[in-house]
Amino acid sequence: MVRxxxxxxKGLKKGPWTSEEDEILTSYIQKHGHSNWRALPxxxxxxxxxxxxxxxxxxxxxxxxxxxxxxNEEEDIIIKMHELLGNRWSAIAAKLPGRTDNEIKNVWHxxxxxxxxxxxxxxxxxxxxxxxxxxKIKRTDSNSSTLIQSQDPSNSPNNNLIEMETASSNSNFxxxxxxxxxxxxxxxNNFEDPEDSLVTMLEIDESFWSETITDDxxxxxxxxxxxxxxxxxxxxxxxxxxxxLENIQKSFDDDDGMDFWYDLFIRSxxxxxxxxx
DNA sequence: AATGTAAGCAACCGCCTATCA
DNA sequence: CTGATAGGCGGTTGCTTACAT
Numbered sequence: 001m002v003r004x005x006x007x008x009x010k011g012l013k014k015g016p017w018t019s020e021e022d023e024i025l026t027s028y029i030q031k032h033g034h035s036n037w038r039a040l041p042x043x044x045x046x047x048x049x050x051x052x053x054x055x056x057x058x059x060x061x062x063x064x065x066x067x068x069x070x071x072n073e074e075e076d077i078i079i080k081m082h083e084l085l086g087n088r089w090s091a092i093a094a095k096l097p098g099r100t101d102n103e104i105k106n107v108w109h110x111x112x113x114x115x116x117x118x119x120x121x122x123x124x125x126x127x128x129x130x131x132x133x134x135x136k137i138k139r140t141d142s143n144s145s146t147l148i149q150s151q152d153p154s155n156s157p158n159n160n161l162i163e164m165e166t167a168s169s170n171s172n173f174x175x176x177x178x179x180x181x182x183x184x185x186x187x188x189n190n191f192e193d194p195e196d197s198l199v200t201m202l203e204i205d206e207s208f209w210s211e212t213i214t215d216d217x218x219x220x221x222x223x224x225x226x227x228x229x230x231x232x233x234x235x236x237x238x239x240x241x242x243x244x245l246e247n248i249q250k251s252f253d254d255d256d257g258m259d260f261w262y263d264l265f266i267r268s269x270x271x272x273x274x275x276x277x
Numbered sequence: 278a279a280t281g282t283a284a285g286c287a288a289c290c291g292c293c294t295a296t297c298a
Numbered sequence: 299c300t301g302a303t304a305g306g307c308g309g310t311t312g313c314t315t316a317c318a319t
Contacts, residue, residue: 090307106286
């Protein structure tokens, strides 16, 4: 199948958007919506391709875009979610209202990856529990690019365990779950001192999600209080499982399943290592 | 002050998937 | 069922800015 190029028509503009273009796009979408991105630029009188318009709107012009630097809590959520989901930026962005996948991707590559690398470098043994530094990498870190190339954690499938500091137990993650109608009570999140808490994160490869796992294996892996959380707090009709371990396993292969799994660990407050199946 | 280099980020590219005729 | 199309996504690029020398 030959894909029709959308941006090769002569006269279509590329590169940075001007304030005039922004204004045209914004006012058009406010009036007519964006049901058809490809037709939108023509209708709006913009010399841009539909993709470019869509990207500009989603990443910059949307009214619910959150501006400014990422908070420590947001950065921690990104790191945790990346541990679970990998480079699924849109899925991570779904946990951070007002942030875009592009923005998160940029933050990851410019700040967080280095932060993890620095933390990892401070660990003589990657399996040994050690507190991560909270300090941000400064631009003066002239060795950072070299480190990224040689020790990129996203390319290191054998990193069994990465630990990091959480800034607060009341993360946006929890509030986002609440906003999705999943009836999460933040008080359940029984982290210790917010300034001194550790959360063990798990690197899980694709085989983990796809392999057949017995109920006993799942049980032994889950936080000890997880079934209490499941049975007492999650309305079945609002969640992809029915309090059944078998159904939990079935849900692993979709985002809700991973959401569930991640949420379980976060809210259990436990430091738990994932056994090998 | 001038120049080189690295960091940050907006935008583009191309692939994948869902949808529809 | 098949092919065309549009939207979505992750990877990458390249420009701008900040900082170091």
